[in-house]
Structures are given as C-alpha cells and as structure tokens.
Amino acid sequence: MEPTGSNPSQQLCKHELPCWKHTLFGFARGAIIGLIVRSFLTLLTMLLKKKIFKDPLYILNIFKKNNLRMVGFLSGMIGLYRAVLCFLRKKTGNEKISSFLAGFASGIPLLFEERESRVLYALYILVRAGDAVVKHLVANGYLPKIPHIIDGLFIAAISVLHFARVWEPWNINKGYMNMLNRFITGHNDRVLIDMTGYSDKLFGFKK
Template identity: 25%
Template sequence: LQILMNRKKINKEYLIYQFKSYLRTLLFGTMKGITFLGFACLFRNIFGKFHHYTVAFLPAFACGFSIMIEEKSKQQLYSCAFLTLVSEYVARQLIQAKIFKLTRTRLCVCHMISSSAVMYLLRNSRGKQLPKLSSYWFFEPPKNELRVDPSNEQANKFGCYHEEPCWIHNLKSSSKYLGAGLALELLRALLKEMNRILHCPLDVLKKLLKWKTFSFGIYLGSYVFLYHLVNCLLYRYNDGDMEWHAIPAGFIAGAAIVFCPNLSLFFMATTTIIQELIKRGISAGIIPPSKMLFVFCFAFMNGILYHSRLYNKEICSSFVTNMIDTCSGDVSRKILTTYEKLRVLHEGN
C-alpha cells in the first residue's frame, strides 16, 4: 500500500529502502514467533505447570520486545494498530456481556464525533513544536493556503484555496483514496482465494464482486470528498481558513462510515486522538519522553491479544488469530489446542 500511495516517488533508493524495511519486518515477525514459544516453555519450567497468565499473556508480553528490531516509525505504527485491536476486543467484551449495545446509528454518531476531534487535533498541530510521531490516521487536513498569485484575478476566480473548481479538486482528491482502498481490498480478497482461482474462477469472481470488497474504498473516497466539500464551503463563506473549520468538516466526513460500518475504523480514530494527546503531553512535560514508550505499549498490547486468542476465541479478531498462527508457523495453534484439552480434562477431574 505504501508503494501504491507513493508511486510518484519510486526510484532505486526508495525500492532499496522498502526492501530493507521488508527484511527487518520479516526478522521481527520471526523473532516474535520464536521467542513466544521459548518463553512459553521457560515459564512452564519455572512454575512447574501452566497458569492462567503464563500460557499466553506473559510469553507474548516478553516476545513483544522484539519490536526493537524495527525502526522507530514502525514501532509507533504497530503500537497504534495493536491499541486499536485491543480497544476493539474490550468493546466486543462489553457487547458480549450486554453492558453496551452497538447499533449502526450509535457507531455512526461515535465515529462522527471522533473524526471531528481527530481532524481538529491534526489541523491544530500544524506549525507547532510537537514531537514527531508517525501519523496513524489515513488522511490529514489540507493546507488551506491560497497557492496562486493574489494579483492574478483569472487564477483566483474560484475563490477557494486551490487552483481549479471545487468539485474537480474534490473528485481528484477522493478518487486517489477510493482507488487505494479498492486496490487494497481486492488484493486482500485475491490472496485469500489464491488456491481457488484456477479451480473455481467463477466462484472467486462472485466473492470479489460482493459489497464487502468495495465498501472500504467507498468509505475512504467519500470521507475525503465530504471533508473537502465542507472545507471548501467554509473557506468561501468565511473568506479564509480557520482551525475550527476542521471540526464540522471532520464531523460530516465521519458519516462516511455508513458505507463500511466497522468498529475498527472508530477505534482507529480514537487511537489517533490518544496519539495526538501523547504528543502534546510530551511537549508540555507531562509525559516524560522515552524511547521505550511505544516498545512497552506494544509488548503489553501484544500480551492482551495473545491472551484473548486463548480465552476469548469467539470475540478475538480474525486478524489477531491469523497473525499469531503465521508468526509461530502454526505451532501456536497446536499448543493452544493441547492446552484446551488439558484444561477440559483437569476441570472434568
């Protein structure tokens, strides 16, 4: 996806950097799987038997520190991604316990509010001396500065911050995100059906043409389009740019979640809010700057997700399940299956 979004920057140096980054990530995944199995055996020998938190949480917490192999930007990105997954897991627990009932309307309203906060914080951080952290949200507010010659009346005839009609500018911007979202989902769907493409091409085609394949791309495209639309209207109405424009623009753009009602999208927004608040906390001296902050956060979140894989399979994210099985070469699945059998046998006795 990074290569797709940065296709104009592709050159020899960029490809070499991406290749090195891929090797580093591959090494991280391998180390994570090996150390998880190693620590699981170690804790078993230390305590004499498996306990509630020594089966998955503690080994996963320990193996999570292998993220130090990755570069700093990846550490921040993975920490944010795992925080999103943990937040979604906690929400699913609350829904399962009937403490909270999730409806499409509630999800839409919550996402609109969080989107409004995200866009304002991102817009507000521009030009400030804040710690540089990798942006987790997929879209950043545009720089609303008139990029044309003020003396050129012909160039300024549109009365907005861009040099073309608003509807053309908005369509161009949103189409990039629409295309990237569609390409990503099509690639993901094709990888899942790779073994069936030659044997059952029609069945695979039917699956690819489902709404689920297009919903994420439509969400991205419509989000960007709605944000630009409201932003342009406010810019023209107020004859200039103001920070608060990001609040209503982000709120309206958040309604795009109706095309792809996914809990993860809401928690992506809330995670970005936390990330922005951390930046301000570090800048204000409230949070002490530490190179290990995101490493520790990742390790802790990793422990929770592995624990959920064992004890809450019904609400555990399929992404987490596949990630754990892939990192351990499917050995973790066998270990967890064996542990479940032993636990049932022990409870029966």
C-alpha cells in the same frame, strides 16, 4: 493567511487545484486506496487457503459486496472531508474550526457500514486519532518524549489482543475475530486450552 491556490477565490485553501477538482480527486483517491487494500487482503487470503489455485475465477471475489463497501467508505470519508473543509474555510475563515467540523463530517459514511465493520473502522480511527494527539503533545512539550514508547505500546496491545483471542474470544469484535482467524488460528490454541482443563468446544474453535 495568504492565498496559495491558482484560483483567486481560494483565499484560505492550501491546495493548488480548484476546490471542486480537489474534492473530486479526494473521492477518487479514497476509492483507489480502498480497492487496493481490499484486493490485497482478499488475494492474500486466497493464496493462504490455496483457493485461487483450485479455481482461478475465485479472484473475482475481489469485487464482492463487502470489498466494494470499503471502497465506498474510504471514498466518502476522504471526499467529504475535503468538500466540507473547503466550504467552511470560505464561510468561517477559521482553520481549526473548519478542520474539526470537516473531520466530524467525514465520519458520516461510517454510519452506513455494517455493525461489525463499523466497530472495526471506528477503533482504528480512534487509535490513529490518539496517536496524532500524543505526537502533537510531545512535539509541543506537553508530554515527555520516551524512547521506543510506541514500540512498547504496540507490543503490549498485541499481547492483550492475542490473550483475549485465545481466552476471551467473545470479547473481541466478530469481524476482527474472523480476520484474525484467517491468518493465525491453529492447533496450539486448542492444545493450550485443553491442557488447562477447559473444553475447546466452549470457545467455538472448529476441528
């Protein structure tokens, strides 16, 4: 591979900046993305529950512990990936092995998350990894290209998720269940359950 970086020592790295700057920007990028995502979700929840109109200072909850944990998680994940990838590129000279090990190392921050968040993030990463693998196999001709297959799988997954949310809530990760209930919990769930002869109290819904 020909050198593409401005630093002559970066014979295998594809970025233009020195490795230490590239890594530092990775940590910063993850922190910014995490803060934006958590701030958006927190603000959306405040608006839906109208809490921000009753107490404007409630907006300071953006900086609560749970939100900052996600900032640290994304910052560490992206920064570690870049740091390990640059290091292994120079040590091994093998792009595939370096990328694989760097991806493995980037999962270390996941170990410091709370159990509920850890499961939620792990499932999301697993889905994204599966999506990348399928696209790679299709692009290289190992799998046939089926029109609208992604849309179909998404609809099927959402259908299963909402079925489980109503009928088997104990099988859904608690953190994910809490997130769903912030936006879509309503009286229809209880009506549907009561109509079939079940007591909605068994499912933990609040009146």
